[in-house]
Amino acid sequence: MSERRRGAKAKQESVKRPGLIRRLCLMLVLVSALAWLTPMMVQEALVIWDRPVQEVTIEGPFKWVAREQIANLIGEQINTGFWALDIAALQHSIEQDAWVDRVSIRRKWPDRLVIEIEEQKPIARWGSTGYVNVRGELIESDAAMYQLSGLPTLVAAPENLEKMLQYYQTIAELMYARDLRLASIEVDARGSWTVSLADGVAIRFGRQSLQTRIRRFAKVFDVELRSHWANVSAVDVRYNNGIAVSWRDAG
Template sequence: MQVMDRKQARLWAGLIFLLSLIGALTYGGFAVNDWLKDEQRMPVQVINFSGEFSHVNVGRLEQLIRQSQPGSFFELDVNEVFTLIEAQPWIYRASVRKQWPNTLKIYLVEQQPVAQWNDDMLLNPYGDTFEASAPEMTLPKLFGPGGSEKTALEGYNAMKSLLATSSMGISELSLSERFAWQVQLKNGIELNLGRQEFIDRLQRFIDVFPLLTKNEKPVKYVDLRYDTGFAVGWLEDDKQS
């Protein structure tokens, strides 16, 4: 009988010890979790920005990050920071990672505007639109229907390369709903290139331009939508020849 009592006592003692150990571990886990979440004990002290950029306001960007992620280093959500950053003007791409014990490292790739699009957007070299203000930049203006951004930019780049041989540049390019091309050069001449073979037609203009400059009147426009020949409009009296 005494043996059974001793066994039961040991059993109960062991059970009480196990329950106490589980309780201590549970309490310790919650305590550690609370400690890790405590912004004052494990704050994000440093937000390090790298990359080449000139239009991004990193001070403003850091402020937005700290407002959206007020918790500790461990609570900070890298994916949310990434989404927040890429939604900002002038940000093309970003990468975000934590660095122990208190640093957030952010690498930025800035948008590179190459043209204005429909007077309210900017185009990057890949034909993607983005919203940003660039008052100090002199960019060519491209116009076209929605979804034609890449087509318009490809056409502009092809014409720009061709015109570079003649020292003429493009100030405006328009692509109509029917995908007909119209170009205004920096010298004020307007070119109507139509829908087909617009590069060949532009080359025809380049070839005859030296002859056109011999006329006493400046050229206003050249209509190249003909299989052979072209029509010229002159300033002052708008006569065609």
């Protein structure tokens, strides 16, 4: 190799070494900084993880659910950190209240929980042991609430609930359209249907052809009974082609 080439190569190596040294120094500084910052970052992460919940907002109509009871239940379960809190477990606990239909829980940075409660919407009483909601599901609560005292009562074996609800809507709409207030619908052990009204009139539909008999009652009421309804005591629709009417004692 000529002297000129050896000199050029040595010059190139001398130029490269300072750049390499600078990069190594920079990497060393970065590694040192990271090693110094990592414990602080971990500590800060732990502080954030363990930050207690400072504020809980509970939203809902609270017609049937007791706000204080829900607040106490929540207070017993938010003693963990903001992020460590088991949202699913808290939601499940709140939903154990029979009058709670759905629960939504959101974390709101930095330390707030927002809990939205949707209550059940009862449409009728189920015997003396509960209520029925708008989806036809049982609300297992025997609480006697004054605000719900005007709801009609449904009486039947549990296995007849679905069929009861199918006809309940039809019967309720028919009575409402004629200014007749429904008090109860009962299906006895033999499967015989009786509708009782708030004015004391009992309408017996029997076990068979229920839809046909309901329509027959509506037609006879509209044509014959409406103007005399104050004198009616009971109506029996358990006939193939007609009905029987019992009248109140004029005396």
